Amino acid sequence: MASVSIHPSVDGGVKPGKTGFAGGTLTCHCKSNPVEVQIGSDCLHNHVCGCTKCSKPAGAAFSMVSVVTSDNVKVTKNADKLAVVDGNALIQRHACKECGVHMHGPVTRANHPFTGLSFIHTELSGTEGFAAPTFAAFVSSVIEGGTDPSKMDGIRARLNELGLPPYDTLSPGLMDYIATFTAKANGVLK
Numbered sequence: 297m298a299s300v301s302i303h304p305s306v307d308g309g310v311k312p313g314k315t316g317f318a319g320g321t322l323t324c325h326c327k328s329n330p331v332e333v334q335i336g337s338d339c340l341h342n343h344v345c346g347c348t349k350c351s352k353p354a355g356a357a358f359s360m361v362s363v364v365t366s367d368n369v370k371v372t373k374n375a376d377k378l379a380v381v382d383g384n385a386l387i388q389r390h391a392c393k394e395c396g397v398h399m400h401g402p403v404t405r406a407n408h409p410f411t412g413l414s415f416i417h418t419e420l421s422g423t424e425g426f427a428a429p430t431f432a433a434f435v436s437s438v439i440e441g442g443t444d445p446s447k448m449d450g451i452r453a454r455l456n457e458l459g460l461p462p463y464d465t466l467s468p469g470l471m472d473y474i475a476t477f478t479a480k481a482n483g484v485l486k
């Protein structure tokens with residue numbers, strides 16, 4: 297079963313984060329003049345994501361992605377190498393123009409439940425300690441990325457084995473958070 301590569305950071309088992317971890321520096325894959333992004337806090341809601349938009353390491357079926365508040369994200373080196381992948385997307389993924397790695401993805405859209413958060417890939421940090429992923433999101437979306445549908449049972453079984461419950465959107469907690477935000481915005485809930 298371990299033959300399915302979910303993501304290199306979890307394929308050998310999910311490693312727990314360090315309590316009180318205060319952040320680290322994310323570095324892109326360029327051999328010279330890499331982009332550096334300082335993260336000033338631990339991450340929240342870390343998960344593996346099967347969607348086609350998040351950047352996945354070569355050979356991996358999933359990305360690993362989490363959020364921090366955007367005030368905890370600072371591009372400290374080679375900011376000129378960054379470009380927004382899709383200006384129309386909710387998550388403004390800033391990728392290195394040379395190596396293609398997604399370095400940070402702020403959400404700035406008005407009146408969205410994720411506004412003020414930035415999506416990051418903590419495996420780009422040389423320092424271990426960021427909070428571990430706790431679930432798998434957009435699992436069925438790996439088919440959109442080219443995975444044979446016949447592999448889905450094995451992929452979901454492997455995710456369960458790793459302790460990453462598979463969902464086809466976000467986790468129930470995050471979906472409830474989004475629905476609560478929408479209900480309040482519509483005046484249905486106080």
Ligand SMILES: N[C@@H](CCC(=O)N[C@@H](CSCO)C(=O)NCC(=O)O)C(=O)O
Pocket residue numbers: 345346347348349350361385386387388433434437438440
């Ligand atoms: N089936 C689509 C799903 C893409 C999608 O909605 N991705 C989510 C999760 S990304 C991290 O959890 C999302 O919120 N996207 C917003 C955005 O990408 O701006 C597919 O696979 O493409």
Ligand SMILES: [Zn+2]
Pocket residue numbers: 324325326330331392393394395396397
């Ligand atoms: Zn790069």
Ligand SMILES: [Zn+2]
Pocket residue numbers: 345346347348349350359361434
């Ligand atoms: Zn995604």
